Amino acid sequence: MRRESPAEIAAIAAQRLERLRASVPSDQSAPAAPLAVPVPHPGRHALHRPPPAPSRVAAWAGRRLPTLAGSARLRLGHLTGLLLVAALVLAVTAWWAVHRGSPTVPVAAPVASPAARTTGGSAPGPSAGASADAAPVALAGSATPSPVAASGTVVVDVAGKVRRPGIVSLPAGSRVVEALRRAGGARPGVDLTSLNLARILIDGEQLLVGVSPGSGAGSAAASGSAPASAPVSATQGASADTTGVASVNLNTATAEGLDELPGVGPVTAQKIIAWRTEHGAFRSVDELLEVDGIGPKTLAELAPRATL
Incomplete structure (x- = not known):
C-alpha cells in the first residue's frame, strides 16, 4: 500500500475544510478569511526529513513487537520448566516422607521408689544396694519400730x-x-x-x-x-512390779491417794486434780509436766508408781 505524501495529506485536509465551510449556512457578517494551512513544498531534503509522529510510533511498534513476542515465548518456556522441576521435587519429598521409618524412641522402664518397695513387702535383690541390709531385719521379726508404717x-x-x-x-x-x-x-x-x-x-x-x-x-x-524409750519404760514397769508398791491411778485417785506419790504433797495433789478437772483425764504420765510444781526431776521420781 502506497503511503501518501505530506503534500497530498495537506491537500485532502484543505478539500474537507472547504466542504465543511460550504455546508454551514452563511450569515450577514462578512466571511472570515480562510485559515492558511501550511503546505510543505517538496525539496531536495524531503527524503531526509523525519516522518510524522504517528508514523514513527507505528514503525517502532513494528520493530519491537516481534522481539517482545519471542521474549514472551522464551519466558513461558522457562516457567514451564521450573514448574516441572518443582513438581518433581515435591513428588520426591512426598515419597521420602511416606516411606521413611519413624525413629524409635526408647521407653524407660518405671523404677519403683524405695518407699514403694518397702511397703509392697518385696524382698530386695542383690542389686538393691543399701536396702539389702534392711531385709534381714524385716524378715527376722525384730521388735525395732519401723520408720514407715504399713498403712503409710x-x-x-x-x-x-x-x-x-x-x-x-x-x-x-x-x-x-x-x-x-x-x-x-x-x-x-x-x-x-x-x-x-x-x-x-x-x-x-x-x-x-x-x-x-x-x-x-x-x-x-x-x-x-525413739528406740531408747522402750528400755526406759520396761525398766519403770519392772521396778513397780518388783518393789510391790501399789500404783496410783492419776485419773481416779483422790487428793490423799495422789499425796502418796513421791515428790507430791497436798498442794501439788490439789493442782493435779484441778488440771484433771479442766483438761479431762490424763492420756500419758508425761502430761504431769503441765501441772504447776512438777518438773522433770519430780516426774522421774513418781513415774514408776503412776498409772492411767
Whole structure:
C-alpha cells in the first residue's frame, strides 16, 4: 500500500475544510478569511526529513513487537520448566516422607521408689544396694519400730510442755517438727535444743518436749531417740512390779491417794486434780509436766508408781 505524501495529506485536509465551510449556512457578517494551512513544498531534503509522529510510533511498534513476542515465548518456556522441576521435587519429598521409618524412641522402664518397695513387702535383690541390709531385719521379726508404717502413716505420742499433748497421726516420713506443730507447738519459754526437729518419726515412739537431757527417765525421749524409750519404760514397769508398791491411778485417785506419790504433797495433789478437772483425764504420765510444781526431776521420781 502506497503511503501518501505530506503534500497530498495537506491537500485532502484543505478539500474537507472547504466542504465543511460550504455546508454551514452563511450569515450577514462578512466571511472570515480562510485559515492558511501550511503546505510543505517538496525539496531536495524531503527524503531526509523525519516522518510524522504517528508514523514513527507505528514503525517502532513494528520493530519491537516481534522481539517482545519471542521474549514472551522464551519466558513461558522457562516457567514451564521450573514448574516441572518443582513438581518433581515435591513428588520426591512426598515419597521420602511416606516411606521413611519413624525413629524409635526408647521407653524407660518405671523404677519403683524405695518407699514403694518397702511397703509392697518385696524382698530386695542383690542389686538393691543399701536396702539389702534392711531385709534381714524385716524378715527376722525384730521388735525395732519401723520408720514407715504399713498403712503409710506413723502414730506418735507427743507429751510434755506442748499446747495439745496426745496421740497424733502423720504421713510416713514426717519429721519431729511436724509432730510438734500438730500438737500445737511448744509452750512459751520451752527449750527445744535437745530435740532433733529434723529427725524422721518412727511409728509408735513418744516425743517428750521440755525435758532436759539430764532429767533421768525423760532424757531419752527428750533427745528424740525413739528406740531408747522402750528400755526406759520396761525398766519403770519392772521396778513397780518388783518393789510391790501399789500404783496410783492419776485419773481416779483422790487428793490423799495422789499425796502418796513421791515428790507430791497436798498442794501439788490439789493442782493435779484441778488440771484433771479442766483438761479431762490424763492420756500419758508425761502430761504431769503441765501441772504447776512438777518438773522433770519430780516426774522421774513418781513415774514408776503412776498409772492411767
